Amino acid sequence: MPNPNDDAYANAAHIPDAASFPPRWEAEAEAYRARLSVARRLRPGLMYGHGTREMMDLFLPEGVPQGLVVFVHGGYWHKFDRSIWSHFAEGARARGWAVVMPSYDLCPRVRIRDITRQVAQAVTVAAQEVSGPIRLTGHSAGGHLVARMLAPGMLPEAVAGRVAHVMPISPLSDLRPLLDLTMNAVLGLDRAEAMAESPIAMAPPKVPVTVQVGGDERPVFLDHARWLEKAWGCGNVVVPGKHHFDVIDALKDPGSAMVTTLLDR
Structure with missing residues (x-):
């Protein structure tokens, strides 16, 4: 029988023409990389670890x-x-910032706690490539991962001290509800790891944090944003008329409110 809990987290099932988004993203991304490569504004495939996906x-x-x-x-x-x-990357890059995007190993090959450590290593290595303040953002599971970077000791002290703002977009802030999803057969979460990897269980960070979430997202994602807002006492921006797939479109626009929040807070 279908798991009745799955629908709450099933974004694509509730977004019109959802299947068209990944191929459009892929085509736009490929064209963007080609343009920046010609302009010598791209350094592809930088290694931050030894695995084949530990690149940025x-x-x-x-x-x-x-x-x-x-x-x-x-x-x-x-x-x-x-x-x-x-x-x-274009919104921030056009405003004069370097932008790094890492890949990471995926479940079930690794556990979520392993991915968290990989992202911390990616941030650490990227910080050696570019000086100045660091601003972290990520979408959905990526929002969870950038929030986790604020856990004590997650980043080296010298790197953590440079983090000026963290902006999780549509993040998963409490992983315990995922224990009841069919998806957990892939994620392999147990209750201890779900709690340990939940940003809401962390001490409120001293670094400024602004959550962003689409107003038309599944209700549970609005819940996750509110849970993090409550746990950390941080900002929570609900973007009107945006769902889980198009809420990140504003990152392409250097003049958008989202990019302004990321860079200027």
Whole structure:
């Protein structure tokens, strides 16, 4: 029998023409990388570890970067890689920031706690490539992962001290509800790991945090945003008229409210 809990987290089932989004993202990302490669503004495939997926792409602005933005992709920790999201670097890059996008290993090959450590290593290595302040953002599972970077000791002290703002977009802030989903057969969460990996269980960070979530998302994603807002006392921006797949479109626009919040807070 179908699991009645699954529908709450089934974004694609409730977004018109949802199947068209990944191929459009992929095509836009490929064209964007080609354009920046010609302009010598792309450093692709930088290694941050020894695994085949422990690589990241670095998108460079004109002139000396004002700092580093790290974008971590989503996909419920078991889908996608960095290559689909490249064009979402443009808003920050056009504002003078370097943007890095890492891939990471996927469940069930690894556990979520392993992915968290990989992202921390990616941020650490990227910080060696670009000086200045660091701003972290990520979407969905990526929103969870950038929030986890604020756990004490997750990043080296010198790197953590440079983090100026974290902006989780549509994040998963409490992983315990995922224990009851069919998806957990892939994620392999147990109750202890679900709690340990939940941002809401962390001490409120001292770094500024602003959650962003689409107003037309599944109700549970609005819940996750509110849960993190309550647990951390952080900002929570509900973007009107946006669902789980198009809420990140604003990252492409250097003049958008989302990019302004990410860079100027």
